[in-house]
Amino acid sequence: MRGDLEFMSVPRLVRTAAARHAGREAVVCGRTRISYGRLGARVERAAAGCLAAGVEAGDRVAVWAPNTLEWIVAALGAVSAGAVLVPLNTRLKGAEAVQVLKRTRAELLFVTGTFLGTSYVAALRRAAGAGGRKRGDGPPLAELPCLRQVVVLGGDAPAEFRTWQEFLAAGDEVPAWAVRARANAVAPDAPSDIVFTSGTTGEPKGVVATQAQSLRAFGAWADLAGLRAGDRCLIVNPFSHTFGYKAGVLACLMRGATMLPQPVFAADEVAARIATERISVLPGPPTLFRSLLDHPARELYDFSSLRVVVTGAATVDRKLVVRLREELGRVTVLTAYGLSEATGLVTMCRRGDPDEVVGRTSGRAVPDTEVKVVGADGGTLPAGERGEILVRGYQVMPGYFEDPGATERVVDAEGWLHTGDVGVLDGEGNLRITDRLKDMYVVGGFNVYPAEVERVLTRHPGVAEAAVVGMPDPEGRLGEVGKAFVVRRAAADSPTEQELIRWVRGELANYKVPRGVAFLRALPRNAMGKVRKQALKSKAAEETGRGA
Structure with missing residues (x-):
């Protein structure tokens, strides 16, 4: 395993890449093509x-x-x-x-x-x-x-x-x-860098990563993915996310690969760039690959240059893995799991893993990383039992930006990061994610934290309470979408579904806006007074079934 700490820092990485790969193409953006030497300058x-x-x-x-x-x-x-x-x-x-x-x-x-x-x-x-x-x-x-x-x-x-x-x-x-x-x-x-992510309170928290953490983690990612000099990497994941910036820009700099930034995902445009630019490495969420495989004119595009595709953000259906391998030729398909608090990388499949491992798990812990699953009492659970995922290693954040209290709540005295994700380890150490981080859901590759949306909804004068859950997208395009359950204020004018959707759209990014709103007399709660979101998910699924 290459350490990539030879670079020591991102500035040194840029300078070293410019010298080592001076004449190699570094970035292709629109009609602009520049070499590593020119990028360094x-x-x-x-x-x-x-x-x-x-x-x-x-x-x-x-x-x-x-x-x-x-x-x-x-x-x-x-x-x-x-x-x-x-x-x-x-x-x-x-x-x-x-x-x-x-x-x-x-x-x-x-x-x-x-x-x-x-x-x-x-x-x-x-x-x-x-x-x-x-x-x-x-x-x-x-x-x-x-x-x-x-x-x-x-x-x-x-x-x-x-x-x-x-x-x-x-x-x-x-x-x-x-x-x-x-x-x-x-x-x-x-x-x-400081990458912001919302917590269960809905307040944004800034995850701090060091120079060495970023280089070591994505040097390991580049090794496991097989990224090499001369590869051409289409970067669809936003640079504002850990994975887009670090698995895209930093990893390419470390290996001398060509970066092709993609501002917006559009199946037609991505398919055309894969064919014309001879893309060899393509990271992205599962929805990206489904859109490409299901594109009505896919046969018109040549995808034979693809060598490696890496996906994550959700457990990948085994059928998708099989389709990628069968329909794209000799392509290596890998899945991975990470979170910002662990510099974006915790587990990853290895080249040569069978479809069952790639399609059902997020792979094994990357080198120099420990992963365990614990029960409610904090005790380590044996393989096959579901519990909270804990991570310890060099990539665990030094802390949230200027928030030691929040840091102490997720990183314990022994250095274990309590992810809040629920999963199962098999006998070989492969990790399968079974539940999202707390109640988080993913819309088209973007994380949505319900508490943030709920806070906006309850600011509406006609809303007394609100709960938001993620549901499968009926169109199958975005993976998941939000569904809001609202209790109206008795003394206020009754807001309509469309009124509340417009209200949220005026405050938050479009991917955070619920696709539907249901009105209840009261939210279901457990004995501790907490909202039973699983009951709301079941109710939403039942209503969807009746509608179908």
């Missing part, structure tokens, strides 16, 4: 821009943009300047993005211009309050006093923001030795 220029903007080691720098070459350059430039990367999901509403920026006290933000018909600049200014200052005259947003500069990656920028070209030009005055010195000062145990 662009990252150094972005790092210089960060220094010119006053970024100090340890400052938080956020990126709110889709998968593009500019995202890669801006993010790696920030980390090379000693900053801690805070990636923001493009599905977030302005208020959600502002909450993360406020929590981290981000000093610098890179934001896309318009994406999928939405102006992210306008959304940010509305949510945070545009200050109307001249360009460079202090914090431009009233709600974000720590945010000293906003850089628009594409298109024009309002007077109080900077364009990407202006940001880079300002860095041209910074001497190369200063940029190199800042990069060399980044230590292996320094924070690399």
Whole structure:
């Protein structure tokens, strides 16, 4: 097993990759194709821009943009300047993005211009309050006093923001030795990034990962996946997620593979890119592969270049694994399990595993990692018995950002991370996930935490109580969708289903919006007063059956 700690830090990784693979194609984005040598130069220029903007080691720098070459350059430039990367999901509403920026006290933000018909600049200014200052005259947003500069990656920028070209030009005055010195000062145990995830309270928590954790974990991932120099990796998973950034960008940098960022998943476009760009490695959620296999014009596309596909986020149906192997030729299919609190990687299948293992489990613990299943009393359970999954190893987070109390609740004194996921280990150590993290469900590859949606619903004046559960998507396209159960306020006007859906859509990202709302006189509860969500799932399934 290669350690990949030869790189020591992400800045050193970028510089080493640029030297080792200088002439090899690094990134293909739209009509732009750049080599590793040119990528290294662009990252150094972005790092210089960060220094010119006053970024100090340890400052938080956020990126709110889709998968593009500019995202890669801006993010790696920030980390090379000693900053801690805070990636923001493009599905977030302005208020959600502002909450993360406020929590981290981000000093610098890179934001896309318009994406999928939405102006992210306008959304940010509305949510945070545009200050109307001249360009460079202090914090431009009233709600974000720590945010000293906003850089628009594409298109024009309002007077109080900077364009990407202006940001880079300002860095041209910074001497190369200063940029190199800042990069060399980044230590292996320094924070690399903060990925935000909601907890059971619905409040976002920032998971901190170090430089060494990220490199070691995804060096192991690259080895197990068989990623190698010359591979061409289509990155559909959002860079704002651990898996998109680290299994995509960092793993490719470590092995000299070509990165092809995909801003949006569209079956036609992905199928065409696989064929024309000769994609060899494709990570993604199960829904991505189902969409490709079921595409009505699939026979028109040549998928013979695919060598490795890696999926996770849900237990993969064995039939899908068989279809991938039979219909895509000699392709290696692997499944994995991870969570942000464990740097995104805990278990993974190995090349050569039979369909039964790949299709029914998430594989075995990656090297130097311990996994066990415990019962309600905390005792370790034997193989075949279901309980909570605990993880211990180098990849367990040092903690939630500035939240030691929340950290202590999930990482015990012996270093075991209590995942909240429920699963079963077989006799060979293969892990099968049986229940989601608490009540979390996955919509089209995106995690949804019901407590966050419930909190928005109960802010409606006509709602007394609300509970949200995940249900199988009737169309089979998104994997799961949300279903809300609501108790109306007796004295208030009765809200309708569509009214509540519009209410949530105005507050949260679209994938978090329930697809249906049912009204109850009271929510079912157990003896401890907790809502019986399994009873609600059964009720929803029963209603779906009657409707069918």
